[in-house]
Amino acid sequence: MSDKRRIVAFSGSLRADSYNTAALRAAMALAPKDCEIELLDISQLPLYNQELDGDAAPSLVRELAAKVADADAILFATPEYNYSIPGVLKNAIDWLSRQQPQPFADKPAAIMSASMGLLGGARAQYHLRQIMICLNVHFINKPEVMIAHAHQKFDNAGQLQDADTQEFIELLITSLMAWSRRLNP
Numbered sequence: 001m002s003d004k005r006r007i008v009a010f011s012g013s014l015r016a017d018s019y020n021t022a023a024l025r026a027a028m029a030l031a032p033k034d035c036e037i038e039l040l041d042i043s044q045l046p047l048y049n050q051e052l053d054g055d056a057a058p059s060l061v062r063e064l065a066a067k068v069a070d071a072d073a074i075l076f077a078t079p080e081y082n083y084s085i086p087g088v089l090k091n092a093i094d095w096l097s098r099q100q101p102q103p104f105a106d107k108p109a110a111i112m113s114a115s116m117g118l119l120g121g122a123r124a125q126y127h128l129r130q131i132m133i134c135l136n137v138h139f140i141n142k143p144e145v146m147i148a149h150a151h152q153k154f155d156n157a158g159q160l161q162d163a164d165t166q167e168f169i170e171l172l173i174t175s176l177m178a179w180s181r182r183l184n185p
């Protein structure tokens, strides 16, 4: 029997040449055959406004929430903006968090971050973990994939060239798959 696992992915950066989105593309290429990763497009979500929520919520919110609810696991790749996660990612989380049933509840998840700085977005990772406690997401702890000096690890076409980073991303995906199977055999 096939046990294909479906992962939905969020990038915290909307820019076309984003290192974080490039890291997600690398994860898609490195993922084992029994794992499918879909990158969700959060770029068209409006800014959260509670008056637009509930029955009036944009159809995109319901579509994204359904994809998260159907997924076996969640993968985030986020930049660090001013020591935290970017507003676009928080905005997407806030929209989806109000859907019922709450789509993130009980989901296994993993995080990567990429930054041109020395710490590779570490502080944003810990903020994201804190936010997702509220939504009862279960993150794997290791490996911690913090891609420092990202501009030296991807080429101009956004292809990941660094062998160690490739290995870490591969291990992150296989660890997430294993965690997903432990939580939902």
Ligand SMILES: Cc1cc2nc3c(=O)[nH]c(=O)nc-3n(C[C@H](O)[C@H](O)[C@H](O)COP(=O)(O)O)c2cc1C
Pocket: 013, 014, 015, 017, 018, 019, 020, 021, 078, 079, 080, 081, 082, 083, 084, 114, 115, 116, 117, 118, 119, 120, 121, 150
């Ligand atoms: C508003 C803003 C705030 C930033 N703050 C940080 C920061 O706190 N720490 C850090 O390492 N990099 C910071 N950066 C640099 C980002 O890490 C860098 O732009 C990175 O390439 C963004 O990710 P992306 O390539 O996926 O878009 C900041 C960039 C912006 C635009």
